[in-house]
Amino acid sequence: MSKIEIIRSNRKTIAIEIKSDRKIVVRAPMRMSEKDIQRFIIEKQSWIKKHLAIISTCERDKLPVFTKEEIQKLADKALKDIPQRVKKYASVIGVTVGKITIRNQKSRWGSCSSKGNLNFNCLLMLCPEEVRDYVVVHELCHRREFNHSKAFWEQVEKVMPNYKEPYLWLKRNGSEIIRRLEK
DSSP, X not given: OOOEEEEEESOSSOEEEEOTTSOEEEEEETTOXXXXXXXHHHHTHHHHHHHHHHHHHHHHHOOOOOOHHHHHHHHHHHHHHHHHHHHHHHHHHTOXXXXXXXXXXXXXXXXXXXXXXXXXXXXXXXXXXXXXXXXXXXXXXXXXXXXXXXXXXXXXXXXXXXXXHHHHHHHHHHHHHHGGGOO
16 A cells, blocks of 8 residues: 555544545544554555545546647637637627637636626537537627526527537536646
8 A cells, every 4th residue: 555644733533635646645633642543544444445546547547638739729720610609699699799719728618708808718629519609609698697697597598499418518528628738
């Protein structure tokens, strides 16, 4: 088993943590005896082995990180694709937009500022067309409703009655795509 680091502090309970680099950390109260800490570690051995195995599986199944060249190609494609979708749906919704920016973001697929500037993630180019449409519609509807209220979702549904399908696709698959930006 990996080396275990024990950190004592003014906490009341003992806890165990396995970091992504497989490092095992046990956080224990200052006054807990070494014997009680070791007993806790022995009791948790199967839990530790199970979580180390999960980390190994994730490492093995991890997709390669995008290169700068791949990101640039996606951004170039997005610069051609996304503004056309914005133009199409802005006229359907009846809103104006400011500047359109393409980025490679780790936390968002799109955003809309109060001035009407729109940002879109270049990774949208790896998503199905209806997902790209959904993200564009979602951001454009913020030009009418600058929140996620019932009125906002009604606006989205007017333009895209099946919006829940691409929304769920992003929920299920989006993090796997975004994870490839990390390092």
